[in-house]
Amino acid sequence: MATSTFGRYEYDVPRPDPRGPARLGAGAEGPAGKRGKWLPRIVWSLAILLLIGVFIAVYFFTIRPLGFGTSLVALTAALVPVAIVFLAVWWIDRYTPQPRITLVYAFIWGAAGSVGLTFVIGGAFTYLITPEDAQEMTSQFLGAVIQAPVVEESMKSAGLIALLCWGRRFIGGPIDGLVYAALIAGGFAFTENILYFGRSFHEAQAAGESTVFWQTFMLRGLLSPFAHVCFTALCGLGLGIAAERRSLMLYFGLGIGGLSLGMCLHALWNGSTFFLEVDPEAPMRSFFQYYVTVQVPIFLVLLAMVVWLRLREHRILRRQLSAYGRAGWFAPSEVEMLISLRRRRAAEKWAAQHGTVARTAMRDLILAAVELGMDRHGVLHGAPTAKTRLRERQLLERITADRRLIGALSRPVVRLPDAAA
Structure with missing residues (x-):
């Protein structure tokens, strides 16, 4: 029988058992079926709507008092750093992409849930740690160096814990934890930047010059768009490593360790404004020296860690999908396609020539295969448990169904003249 091919990629791949997933056996769970999709979608939708309600409350109580014009300027300025964060998250996540609804949830949790809880808890926490006879400078120091790191990082990390409680498959490794942590932190910084930019714009209007606003925009929008990301990423990495190792002790150890280290970096960042010696003739010089000697190396270390984790994911996917290939589930050319972003795009482009349904099936096949390989690494x-075996069979059935659909849509309906000859 003729097969449909893209380059070396054959969709009708011969397997040891043509029954496909049936060779896994029915098992104690019974035949693998599709789980209900509506209940999770309803729950996620309600959670997102609740967080949007919280953001509306934050807007009316904290942003709206700044005035419509000021709020609009601050919102526009805050879009610049959050766009930089989005671009970085897209680059990190595109190799093993996460469900879009959970990505949206993570950002809105950061922009609304963590901010709302910080407003509620932060004031009470500051009151508890501040002595009654404390001077204003002491109160500001305790609020910036103690209260902000502890409360803000805890509230942001609560969103990661909620994802873990909902399902381990959302955070199955360090890259997953990093992606969600970056989105939560980016959302938190987005709302916080609106407030900072709005206040500095008010000050600029009162002073009759825009220097204060542009300095704030440069420091928070251009020089430190990844500040909050770096703080929260440490907890995300810790929880992701623990999820990959499936260790309850590591959840507590690495989770709390990453959270604590993130708090320390946050305190170091906030505390720098209290300890730097300011030169009246060049007030920004000392900050730039601190930024280059302390913050830039920290960022570069985390960037190197991210690059290494991306390369590690590539090796993991090659190893696990090759193992499935030796078992007959994938041809060697399929494995090469699945581990290469360039070949994935080429395969989707080829499938699009046969219609939207074929391209959607190709996209789903790639996502299912990626999830299969990463899940296998975690297992x-x-x-292995009954749940992991059932999940494996569901993914293999998806891959088989997608392959058959692509083959059916890409084969010619009538015999070609050269084939007849």
């Missing part, structure tokens, strides 16, 4: 670190 190898712990004992």
